[in-house]
Amino acid sequence: MRPHKGRVIVWPAYLDSELPRSKGRRIPSNLAAPNVTVDILRAAAVSAGFEVEVEPNKRYPRNWTGNPGYVVVDNPSGHKKKRLLLMLAKGVRRLVAQREAARLAAEKKGKKKKKKGRKGRA
Numbered sequence: 001m002r003p004h005k006g007r008v009i010v011w012p013a014y015l016d017s018e019l020p021r022s023k024g025r026r027i028p029s030n031l032a033a034p035n036v037t038v039d040i041l042r043a044a045a046v047s048a049g050f051e052v053e054v055e056p057n058k059r060y061p062r063n064w065t066g067n068p069g070y071v072v073v074d075n076p077s078g079h080k081k082k083r084l085l086l087m088l089a090k091g092v093r094r095l096v097a098q099r100e101a102a103r104l105a106a107e108k109k110g111k112k113k114k115k116k117g118r119k120g121r122a
Helices: 038-047 081-110
Strands: 009-010 053-054 070-074
Touching: 009 081, 038 053, 038 070, 038 081
Parallel strands: none
Antiparallel strands: 009 070, 053 070
8 A cells, every 4th residue: 555644544434334343433333424435435525625535446454345445535734533534424424414315305206196085986
């Protein structure tokens, strides 16, 4: 792996609430979000004002069957990794909530309402 001076590598597993700490989650589960992907992680980092570089084809060693890829986040202010993860978690939760709301809206829109008819009418 290349050295990343002044940068922090963030795997999706760090912020995935469905994983236990033994599989790589680094923040409390109540601050994490389910099914975090590299795309969501990249969007959260960009919305937080960080410059990012995506490595899409890498696998996290602790959970190599999970979502592939990681994000390299520039850290010019010198934040500790834990603080940086908590800053990203806020954006990730917001993006996952928006994705879920859009999914539910599409699901609701797809269902057609049945008209209630009167019983006994000929």
